[in-house]
Amino acid sequence: MAFVLYLISTIVGLLSILFYFLRERMNYWKKRGIPHNEPSLFFGNMKGVSQSRHLIDPFRDLYKQFKGTTPFCGIYFFQNPSAVILDLDLIKNILVKDFNNFVDRGVFYNEKDDPISGHIFSIEGSKWRLMRSKISPTFSSGKMKFMFQTVVEVAENFTKILDEFVGSEGAVIELKDLNARFTTDVIGKCAFGLDVDSLRDPKAQFRIYGQKAFSEQRHYMIMFFLQSCPRLARKLGMKMTNDEVEEFFMGVVRNTVEYREKNNIKLNDFMGILIDLKNDPKTGLTLEEIAAETFVFYLAGFETSSSTMSNALLELAKNDEIQDRLRAEINGVLEKHGGKLTYEGLEEMHYMLQVFDETLRKYPVLPFLQRITIDDYPTDTDGDSKYIIERGTTVYIPIEPIQMDPEYYPNPERFDPERFTHEKIAERDAALYLPFGEGPRKCIGLRFGKMQIRIGLALLLRNFKFSFCDKTQYPLRFDNRQLVLQTADGIYLKVERV
Structure with missing residues (x-):
């Protein structure tokens, strides 16, 4: 009986200590006098x-509530306890001027247990x-020119397959999955040198495991723990990646x-460049490091690019004048270059770049930094x-709220x-x-992402017209379980030959 009482009192004592610790932690911003909303325990x-x-x-x-009243506000x-940056000059200082004090993202990784x-x-x-110094040359403009024709070939295959679906009468097509299969094939070829062909075979292994990487992550509560306490999660030997x-x-x-x-096969794709780094005694990469870099190239390249392509086509389908103007630019540049899409020709498509930028203003894949x-x-x-933002504090820069602020972008x-x-x-x-x-930690794959999206859009719009249909959902609804802004439903559009 005495032991039971001792056990109960110990548990109660530990719970009391935990409760006190949490309550004190949840008073962090209140004690500092920093604007915030009351948190739950x-x-x-x-x-x-x-x-x-x-x-x-x-x-x-928080952005709507405190913007203009404080350089930053608190969030739990x-x-x-973390800081949400609201002042534009402060944002630039964090990303560029004072970057050395904000080098790390503070997101979860575990090279030992989750290589x-x-x-x-x-x-x-x-x-x-x-x-960064090892891999940066991989994404130079020179390397993009090497990969350009490969992306064009995959995009041309995409238009042939889409043409089969569309036929002479036109058809309602779900484009979110189809675009993801296009970018999967591009990344498979450019990063791994493999003909994935998920456009023909939706059950291709690369496509299946790419989907699993997003849809079969650990339980969402575990995911949030990994992101809110990355160092503790690493000490506990936790993993983010699905074992399969x-x-x-x-x-x-x-x-x-x-x-x-x-x-002795030498190719100018991403894998070939990483193999060269592996065999260079000055910059040697391990097999695990090569796998990690090709994995993130794959994930970032296929999902962010396919989402942006889909969102752009949705908006072009809603805005016929913009779609017609962009198609006219594409056709004019192609005619100038003998009917072929060239690297130089793509760079001449200035309105295409404006469409690309406006798509990512309205639909940034990463909603905050x-x-x-x-x-x-x-x-x-x-x-x-x-x-003062104390050392070890996570800071968030709210990209989506800023880019959707009517003060800066009317309507x-x-x-x-x-x-x-x-x-x-x-x-x-x-x-x-x-x-x-922005700054030294700006997306390293920016050039590649812009290139493959614009190539895909150029060849699609050259051949097809996109418009709304009864199954089109607008505005988009986003998946609440994803950390990125990813649509919860398919994107259905009517597609017709031009």
């Missing part, structure tokens, strides 16, 4: 996220700097590297101590590529458009 400001709300919703609320990412999570998007400090997905991609990389080295403060960081020029729900003429861009603060980030 266990969910912070994330209550309802992944169920009735998307992760971006709490950031939207579950039990993690393909240790890629350039996640890794930190000196390891990130070294990897890890096994598949590690196997593909291992077999590809062994085959190429054994047969995330960084970790290395040292205490004062944000107020008057020296007010309460406006933000309207799709208007004229927002991105050279003159309009020059007039606008650089912090008002950040779909790829």
Whole structure:
């Protein structure tokens, strides 16, 4: 009996300590005098996220509530007190001027237990700097020219297959999945040197495991724990990647590297460049590092690009004048270059770039940027101590709320590529458009993503007209369980031959 009482009192004592710790943690911003919304004890400001709300919703609320009143406000990412940056100059300082104090993203990775999570998007400090210097030449304009024709060939195959679906009478097509299969085939060819052919075979392994990487992640509560407490999760040996997905991609990389080295095969694709780095004694990469970098190239390349293509086609289908103007530009440039899509010709499609930029303004795939403060960081020029972001604090830059702010983009729900003429861009603060980030940690695959999306759109619009149908859902509804802005439903459009 005495033991039972002792056990009960111990449990009660531990729970009391935990309750006190959580309550104190949830008073962090209140004690500092920083504007914030009251958190719940266990969910912070994330209550309802992944169920009735998307992760971006709490950031939207705080942005609308506190913008213009404070350089930053507080948010509780579950039990993690974090800062949401509201001042445009402060955003630029964090991303560029004072980058050395915000090098790390503070997202989960675990190279030991989850090797393909240790890629350039996640890794930190000196390891990130070294990897960035190794891989950056891979995405130079020269390397893009090498990959250009490969992407064009996949896109031409895409138009042939779509033409079969459309026929002479036109057809209602679900484009979200079809675009994802196109970008899967592109990445399979450019990153791995493999003919994936998921356009013909939706059940191709590359497509299946790419879907699993997004749709069969760990339970959403575990995912949020991994992101809110990445260092603790790493110490606990936790994983983000699905075991089957890890096994598949590690196997593909291992077999590809062994085959190429054994047969002395040299290709100018992403894998070939990484193999060269592996065999260079000055910059040697491990097999696990190659797998991690090709994995993130695959995930970022197929999902972000296919979503952006789909969203662009949806808006073009809604806006006939914009679609007709873009098609006229495409046809004019192709005629100038002998009917062929060339690298130089793609660069001449200025209105295409405006459509691309406006699509990512309205639908940024990553709705916010995330960084970790290395040292205490004062944000107020008057020296007010309460406006110091303490070391170890996660900071969030709310991309989507800024890019949908009517003060900066009047009538933000309207799709208007004229927002991105050279003159309009020059007039606008650089912090008002950040779909790829900014500064030294800006998206390394920017050039490739822009290239494959514009190639895909150019050849599709050259051959087909897109319009709304009874199954078209507009505006889009986003999947609350995804960390990125990903549509919850298919994108159905009527497609006709031009």
